Amino acid sequence: QTRQGSIRLASIAIAIVHTWSGFNTIIWESAVVIPKIGVQLEVQRGFPETFITPAILWSRSRRFIPLSSMLDIVINEGIRRWDFKYYLMITHRVPPQRSNDEYIKIAVAFEDTLPPFPVLREVYHGLREALFNEFEIPETELPSSGDMQK
Numbered sequence: 001q002t003r004q005g006s007i008r009l010a011s012i013a014i015a016i017v018h019t020w021s022g023f024n025t026i027i028w029e030s031a032v033v034i035p036k037i038g039v040q041l042e043v044q045r046g047f048p049e050t051f052i053t054p055a056i057l058w059s060r061s062r063r064f065i066p067l068s069s070m071l072d073i074v075i076n077e078g079i080r081r082w083d084f085k086y087y088l089m090i091t092h093r094v095p096p097q098r099s100n101d102e103y104i105k106i107a108v109a110f111e112d113t114l115p116p117f118p119v120l121r122e123v124y125h126g127l128r129e130a131l132f133n134e135f136e137i138p139e140t141e142l143p144s145s146g147d148m149q150k
Contacts, residue, residue, distance in 0.1 A: 025045065025047065026044070027048065029111070029112060031127065033126070033127060033131060038066040038070070039064070040063070040065075041063045041107060042060065042061070042063075043060070044059075045061075065090055065092050069094070069095075071091040071093065071104065072090075072091050073088070073089075074090075075088055086114075087109075088108070088110060088120050088123060088124060090107045092107065093105075109123070
């Protein structure tokens with residue numbers, strides 16, 4: 001009797017953990033640009049789409065970073081589990097709450113999915129174009145080293 005009860009309890013615990021981990025899956029991450037206003041970083045969690053059911057959205061978290069507090073947008077490189085990963089970060093000022101000292105904070109976009117560098121590069125240039133009117137110069141238009149010596 002006790003052994004069956006223990007097995008049943010363990011089965012229920014495993015089912016709960018499995019269901020929770022399924023509902024805690026990242027469905028998508030986004031960086032929404034509102035020109036001249038700022039960027040909203042969003043993460044949507046839920047149960048992934050299966051061949052029977054559509055994705056079930058469980059929770060959403062959003063962070064808005066106003067353009068007035070942004071310092072820079074950077075693609076950086078880090079080490080994760082013996083591998084190099086690129087990530088996109090936005091440095092911004094945080095207004096003081098209790099003291100007069102403001103401090104700088106880092107917001108990492110696509111923190112959970114960590115897309116490959118070519119994707120981050122496109123997002124980086126899109127953000128800079130929309131927020132700061134900086135446009136990427138195609139590599140074909142860049143001056144060659146011979147042109148720079150003239």
